[in-house]
Amino acid sequence: MRAKIIGSGSVTPPKVVTNDDLAKTIATSDEWIRTRTGIAERRVSDEATATSDLAIIAAQKALISANIKAEDLDLIIVGTTSPDTLFPSVACTVQDKIGAAKAAAFDASAACAGFNYALTTACQYIESGMYKNILVIGADTLTKYVDWNDRSVCILFGDGAGAVVLTASNDGSGILAHWLKAEGRLGHYLVMPGGGSRDPAEKNGRFIHMDGKEVFKFAVRVLEESIYAVTKLADLTVADIDLLIPHQANSRIIDHVTKKLGLPKEKVYVNLQKYGNTSAASIPLALDEALQDKRLKSGDIVVLSGFGAGLTCGANLMRW
Ligand code: UT7
DSSP states (O other): OEEEEEEEEEEOOSOEEEHHHHHTTSSOOHHHHHHHHOOOEEEOOOTTOOHHHHHHHHHHHHHHHHTOOGGGOSEEEEEOSSOSSSSSOHHHHHHHHHTOTTOEEEEEOOGGGHHHHHHHHHHHHHHTTSOSEEEEEEEEOGGGGSOTTOHHHHTTBOOEEEEEEEEEEOSSOEEEEEEEEEOGGGGGGEEOOTTSTTOTTOTTOSSOEEOHHHHHHHHHHHHHHHHHHHHHHTTOOGGGOSEEEEOOSOHHHHHHHHHHHTOOGGGBOOOHHHHOBOGGGHHHHHHHHHHHTTOOOTTOEEEEEEEETTTEEEEEEEEO
16 A cells, blocks of 8 residues: 555745845845855745645645545644644644544654655555545745844745645555655754744744755755665666656755756756745645646656755655
């Protein structure tokens, strides 16, 4: 028994912030941001919008696309590191608001790798036979945690949510291999210090601190490693990949790795120019757009790979 994606949905907030908008308040330029990151604009949620508000919209779209009812869900997992509150979890809020009365619900915290961590976890419940229908969401509103005066961080992030519905299937398609990794020793390179039990009063601030160069080095190393590892686990090679959907953090990271792997540009999905880095939402948002763009056909081999704070990395390979 394998987990198969039978529906997807995504959403971003309506407010667009362009590079030129940022250049009005900080010492940066559209040219610098585009050449160093590939990003042209990002979506920023308003004060009234919390992560669950986006997650719920993505979830409802995914349920419609999968043609299943919320009551038929056995489990909801949300990959997020910007929950509405420390508790209840975003997953429990989604469970209530969409009416998934019998579903268990929890969040998976692996930052930008959160969707792949959540997806792999969901697959275990289906492969073991415990559950049949699972909603997996990646949702984050990290723009609420950036210092808009810190030009090395604020230019990167955007908000959004993406969701998929998984069901048990034995027709040969579905998610064939999973690979997860954590390198906690490098965790200090990407930190949100305030608000946790170490600093409940947020004395250290509630902003993202990042050593961009070190995260970049980790990203190129583990993105490559994850793609080799997950294809090997599926008894395939990189040449068998029809579409790679990498975490949408920086086009230089993606270009560097895909060039090294020998993957042609048309086999790599990139939409970060429009959204920036939406953290756990980036991969399900890109997958949903790739489906709308008709980039996938039955039988295609698709690899999803994400990396982020922790530091973490996770990949899943599926036959569409
Ligand atoms: O999901 C994981 C999340 N994180 C990531 O994926 C981050 C990975 N890292 C990166 O994407 C890149 O390291 C950045 C885009 C963050 C930075 O690019 P970089 O090529 O590593 O630039 P840098 O940090 O080496 O900075 C080069 C210069 C510096 O000036 P000096 O010291 O050479 O005078 C920076 O102060 O560029 C300056 N700089 C900027 N200039 C204009 C840094 N940010 C900006 C900016 N606009 N926004």
